[in-house]
Amino acid sequence: MNSPGGNGITRREALGVVLVGSLSALLLHAPGSFLTVPTGAAATGDSLLNAGDDPAPRFRFECVTPVPEFAPLGRLEEVWANSRYTTFTDCVVTYVGDGPFVLTAEEQAVVDVVGAAGGDVSSPQQTYLLTLAASTRLDPARLAERLAQLGRPVVLGSLALAPEAPQADLFRAWLTGSP
Template identity: 35%
Template sequence: MRRLFPTALPVLMLLVACTAPSPQPTPATPPQGSEASPSSSPSATATLDPGGQASSGTLNGVTGGDETPGEDDPGRFAFLCSSLDASPEVQLSSLAEVWAASNYTRMASCQVTYAGSEPFEPTPRESEAISSASTQGESSGNGLDTLLDVLRLCARISEEVGPGGFDGASRGTLLASAAYCPKGPQGKIIAAWARGERFGDGTHAVGDGVVAGAVQLVKPSGNADECAWTVTGPDGSVVARGGLAEAGKQVVLEEGQNFTSDKCGIWGKMY
């Protein structure tokens, strides 16, 4: 045994070395400017392109329509939404809650009030909406009333040409709403009204209120069987006229003309 011990010790040490875990590589540090770098997402401002469509840019560093802390935080605004049926009114606390409501498509509209801390201080994104909605580039006072109207349009409008609908909203408010909530359930409809590619009954100046091109009746009114429309030239001469049958096909409008629609409903640009 004394002669075997010196020989066994080196063998035992060799076995221990072979079974020891190998060192693990250290995780690589992302290079400066990679996706993991917090400085790789510069802030920008979302706008409407020349056609009025919300751009793919971001609004104050956040994609237009996304929820951002301090801007659509539950409790900052209160949304009291009425229903198209006999259901009771529903109190919600953010646009996200309104859009996610199970009865959203059965909502008539929502009244919006400010419920945050006083005095009201608009966030950068809210300030952008307030400024966009004003024809003078700024709103009177702190702009809260203007912002509440933008939020109301973004929440839910069941009757586009009814009281408080898109038809009666100013172009500035429509443009601001289209930029503020392009991803909302009615975002595309709001943008179409803002661009003048969707409009209701009345007299419209083509090129200033409604776009030139081919349009058709996309949502007939309840008495559309009495629909009558007329296209007149700059001198007042009648260029074209018709009723419901022709309205459902195609009506061509040229810039400088006037288009008058009575008891027809909602018109939309043909693509």
């Protein structure tokens, strides 16, 4: 809600500025290491303000980057919004949720796309993790090679999962054989 008169900033915006300003660019994570503060929605304080609204992350994104001791991320959107995104050459995704890894209906729908395209879905959870990792960021220098390794079914699954991903247009171009 805006301040009286409609010309101020919202309480959420003000709190976000205070949170980001007080956290600065780095947080002490452990002796001798640092954790980067995510950009995007988190930079405005939204993820900190709504921490109670969001369930704990189900996945851990270990992004390969030249940045030493880069902290893992918890959501695909955090990977895309990270200020170091363009330095990522790959991401390894693991399940870290509570209890056994059971696919949600949305996750199963992505696996179904892979299966319908002829992909290996003998382990649906592994298929989903592979597809989720493909949706993060692949090294542009090796993109065509990596997409060929993943195969058409996983690339189609990635586009079903994240049609607006930063590399989605490159994936679509690869599928059609366009440069």
